[in-house]
Amino acid sequence: MKKTAEKVTIIGAGPGGLATAIALRKQGIDAHVYEKARDLRPVGAGLGLMPNGLRCLDAIQPSILNTLKNSGCQLQKTTLKTISGETIRTNESTTMAKYGQPTVTIWWWRLQQILASFLPPDVIHLNHRCIDFEQNENNVVTYFENGKTAQADLLIGADGANSVVRQKLIGDGEPQYLGSMSWRAVLDYKEELLPPDEAIIMKGEKSLFFIFNLGEGNMNWIAQKVLSEASFSSTPAETKSRVFKEYANWNELVQKVIEVTNAERILETPICQRLPLKQWSYGRVTLLGDAAHLMPPSSGQGTNTTFEDAYELAECLGNCPDLETALSTYDKRRIQRTAIIQTRSAKEEEFQNWLYDYDPKSESRLKPWQETVTV
Structure with a gap:
């Protein structure tokens, strides 16, 4: 079957952009990542990787998971205290027992390093700040501040909360x-x-x-x-x-x-x-991660749903007959789920089960939460 996209440009070398590049290259797609930073420095804070995110990374590249677990910390308990330091309660972690994967905490930069190590060095292009793109029925050309351009069959905006790609594509202003x-x-x-x-x-x-x-x-x-x-x-x-x-x-x-x-x-x-969108993909351009569905940190799902996006987008591009069908399928698989996560509390047990039980290799992952959400 002819590939839906031979060459893909990804904007942003955060965890989402890098995981997507790994997934696409496993499909035989020539994916390249363009990052505005001049180098990959020790920046960012800590984050939590939950069972749904870990499963998707495992499906993308199984050896990533072992590296992450060895590098990060597998949380066993959470203690709630008052501001004076008195313990209110301690909860043992149940994610491993209930969902087959632990909760792993890791430094954002260390996660970036690990994912980058699974890509050829010449695939990550630093000091490339995206400023614009133009698309037609044949290709999409991305323009960078340094005067260079990149031509591809598909452009993926994985450039975070203040995504340049999103603003050029949708133009819905600043995050709320x-x-x-x-x-x-x-x-x-x-x-x-x-x-x-x-x-x-x-x-x-x-x-x-x-x-x-x-x-x-x-x-x-x-x-x-x-x-x-x-x-x-x-x-x-x-x-x-x-x-x-x-x-x-x-x-x-x-x-x-x-x-x-x-x-x-x-x-x-x-x-x-950001409020949920009705559509992420237009022509030869789509969004992923925070650029598509920015969530508050209380959900604990920003990075995890980004890895879900990476897996699903690669699957759609690898298995659909053409690019239009692939991107339409990607939107259908991802928009309702992320909209629900954006608008619900992860503290409800049934919802949490639906959230963490996400299995990238099971058809049941595509079943929506029991309530209908209009987006």
């Missing part, structure tokens, strides 16, 4: 601020601060503080506070000072992890989302 600011940082693991396989969550009236291990000598903290307007610090030192001030009356553990954190590594970001 959800009324909370977030501060996140990775630091060297201090064993006396945190048990290796435990996550600690502390909740205040309008804020929380979350600490967990990432494996390989790293740990991560996330602070989140309800603020009516998004506001930003002007320097790293000011950012660190701001977090200290916001959490001044919290317990010693919180004070200590902020104190030992390098100010340059604190990420200050507004928590945002």
